[in-house]
Amino acid sequence: MHIEKRLQNSNAMVYLSPLLALLLTLISGACLFALLGHSPFTSLYIFFIDPVSDLYGLSELAVKVTPLLLCAIGLTLCFRANIWNIGAEGQFVFGALIGGAMSLHLADSHGFWVLPLVILTGACAGMAWAGIAAFLLVRFKANEILTTIMLNYVAVNLLLWGVHGPLKDPEGFNFPESALFAAQTMLPMLHDGYRVSIALLIALFMLVVVWVVLARTLLGFQVRVMGANRNAASFAGFNGTALIWLLLLFSGAMAGIAAVSEVNGPVGQLIPTLSLGYGYAAIIVVFMGRMHPLGILLASCLLGLTYLGGEMSQIELGLPKSITGVFQGMLLFYLLACDLLISYRVVFSKDGAKTTAPSLSNSSLSDASLSDSRLS
Amino acid sequence: MDLALLENILFAMVRTGTPLLLVALGAMISERSGVLNLGQEGMILVGAVCAFIAAYASNSMGLGVIAGVLAGVLVSLLFAFIALTLMSNQVATGLALTIFGTGLSAFIGAGYVGQSLPGLTPFAIPLLEQIPLIGKALFNQDPLVYLSFALFAVVFVVMRYTRLGLIIRAVGENPDVAHAMGLKVLLVRYSAVAFGGAMAGLAGAYLSLFYTPMWSEGIAAGRGWIALALVVFASWRTERVLLGAWLFGFASILHLLLQGYGYEISPNLLAMLPYLVTILVLVLMMRRTTGQGLFAPRSLGQAFSPPR
Numbered sequence: 001m002h003i004e005k006r007l008q009n010s011n012a013m014v015y016l017s018p019l020l021a022l023l024l025t026l027i028s029g030a031c032l033f034a035l036l037g038h039s040p041f042t043s044l045y046i047f048f049i050d051p052v053s054d055l056y057g058l059s060e061l062a063v064k065v066t067p068l069l070l071c072a073i074g075l076t077l078c079f080r081a082n083i084w085n086i087g088a089e090g091q092f093v094f095g096a097l098i099g100g101a102m103s104l105h106l107a108d109s110h111g112f113w114v115l116p117l118v119i120l121t122g123a124c125a126g127m128a129w130a131g132i133a134a135f136l137l138v139r140f141k142a143n144e145i146l147t148t149i150m151l152n153y154v155a156v157n158l159l160l161w162g163v164h165g166p167l168k169d170p171e172g173f174n175f176p177e178s179a180l181f182a183a184q185t186m187l188p189m190l191h192d193g194y195r196v197s198i199a200l201l202i203a204l205f206m207l208v209v210v211w212v213v214l215a216r217t218l219l220g221f222q223v224r225v226m227g228a229n230r231n232a233a234s235f236a237g238f239n240g241t242a243l244i245w246l247l248l249l250f251s252g253a254m255a256g257i258a259a260v261s262e263v264n265g266p267v268g269q270l271i272p273t274l275s276l277g278y279g280y281a282a283i284i285v286v287f288m289g290r291m292h293p294l295g296i297l298l299a300s301c302l303l304g305l306t307y308l309g310g311e312m313s314q315i316e317l318g319l320p321k322s323i324t325g326v327f328q329g330m331l332l333f334y335l336l337a338c339d340l341l342i343s344y345r346v347v348f349s350k351d352g353a354k355t356t357a358p359s360l361s362n363s364s365l366s367d368a369s370l371s372d373s374r375l376s
Numbered sequence: 377m378d379l380a381l382l383e384n385i386l387f388a389m390v391r392t393g394t395p396l397l398l399v400a401l402g403a404m405i406s407e408r409s410g411v412l413n414l415g416q417e418g419m420i421l422v423g424a425v426c427a428f429i430a431a432y433a434s435n436s437m438g439l440g441v442i443a444g445v446l447a448g449v450l451v452s453l454l455f456a457f458i459a460l461t462l463m464s465n466q467v468a469t470g471l472a473l474t475i476f477g478t479g480l481s482a483f484i485g486a487g488y489v490g491q492s493l494p495g496l497t498p499f500a501i502p503l504l505e506q507i508p509l510i511g512k513a514l515f516n517q518d519p520l521v522y523l524s525f526a527l528f529a530v531v532f533v534v535m536r537y538t539r540l541g542l543i544i545r546a547v548g549e550n551p552d553v554a555h556a557m558g559l560k561v562l563l564v565r566y567s568a569v570a571f572g573g574a575m576a577g578l579a580g581a582y583l584s585l586f587y588t589p590m591w592s593e594g595i596a597a598g599r600g601w602i603a604l605a606l607v608v609f610a611s612w613r614t615e616r617v618l619l620g621a622w623l624f625g626f627a628s629i630l631h632l633l634l635q636g637y638g639y640e641i642s643p644n645l646l647a648m649l650p651y652l653v654t655i656l657v658l659v660l661m662m663r664r665t666t667g668q669g670l671f672a673p674r675s676l677g678q679a680f681s682p683p684r
Binding site: 086140142147149151154157164165283284287319320323325326327328332337 | 468480601
């Protein structure tokens, strides 16, 4: 058994690879559960089916999907253009910090403008954080992977400083938490009794916008050109620097709105562990979703489910909630492994390639000699 | 500034720089062979948790260190298989390793959060430790710090004076030519990645057994990423890695100095310093060299499939 390069990349495998990765993750997950002394099938049911078996469960899935999808929308554009923005996490946290500070500041303000201002603040904060990485990349050519990662850690420490210091609730018994946000700064819920807010609609709207931009506009074309080769932009006659700025700022804004969706939605205050790694999980969403808007919608449902599954297996099986991270890591690992099948195929015969290749040339040779002999 | 304070600063600088030195040496070797492994953070974490559990269960620091190294090698081979044999995108695969390692370490370490080990008192080398100024920093440390000196020396000699070092560099600069010369490119790269895994696992063991003898989630605190930046800063040169690791160690303990002088700054703000210094260093490097392309191994991050 060996692998050989396909003559043409397989389109089918582009879409089959995530499914195959999911299947392998399920199998490995079953083995993991069995190793830990739990029934594999019951455990998988508890992890993947149980959390979404009723309407409330599905609404909780939507709660998780909202920040994931928003972050992933921004990252999709960046990754398509080959800009490795790993900083959605930091942009999320900084957006939460500044958006949260604004929410606290507006605790006594009333008016239709309060909520839009909070969302705008979060988006601008995310943009500012991404803007730092854009500036460093454009001006100094500093590797954006490392700068965005470093900014993630800086943002987390800023948040810790905020909740331990200036933003701490004065009546909070010295817990490192802010006061609860006032009602008018909270995102309205779509339906009573469920925690899904209008942020889901914003996310879906932005998804359609990005879809149209990517598929139908010059900008989308420029993103793809830059993805093929960062220097190609200047040859193609458009401003690559402006594009880097635009994509990183947009991605930061999306992460900032994701932060508001979480902080001014289900959480309702600033706490030290705000993000459950949404910014990192969104990276997996983008890869699983094949950098396509429809794909990332499906993938964010899957990744959202890993959060619910982790919580559920903590309750039902007594396993640590961090099993979520194990499943997320496995998904990405298997996906990258399966992506080999896009440009390569597995040949099962022992030395198939070696025997077929010469025999082909032999036959063509003999054909040629035959026709030669006929001619003469 | 009095001598005792300076001695203590140097001591803490070397101590804090040690995990960075270990990881950066491993990452440098792997990058010199042409493999960009962004999974350092994940490997440190898995190494740290396995070392802690092994030491906790067996009550032996030595076994803990061995477990950490083995665990680092094991997960690095996972990366190597996907990135080298299956020729996936190395950047994405490294990220996957970090995400997986973070999750896995949190998962298997969940029952050990808050537990602690006795740790070790520093092991002083007689006579040498009495050298003024540097004696305490270099010769009154944990055994793993001495090991990091030895490993630095080995890497330095191997990369500069031996055939093995030449082979690693050849594979990283031009795998096609190396292959044509009869070198086993994939074998060299697998070994380099495994060495990186061992070093990251060792750094993890140092963190959870000696530096802060306890397990807490995310104990690596971005050191894997800082080490990767450190390799860029060092222009893939061994001696500069050592210098850089101690410099970063110094940046991480600046708060001790500031507190020593009586400044009241939030510990959370001071904790940002190493990350900010990393960004600053990346910027300065790029200004000086107009792009890292000047020093980076030429085939860094590119897959290689041996032609039949």
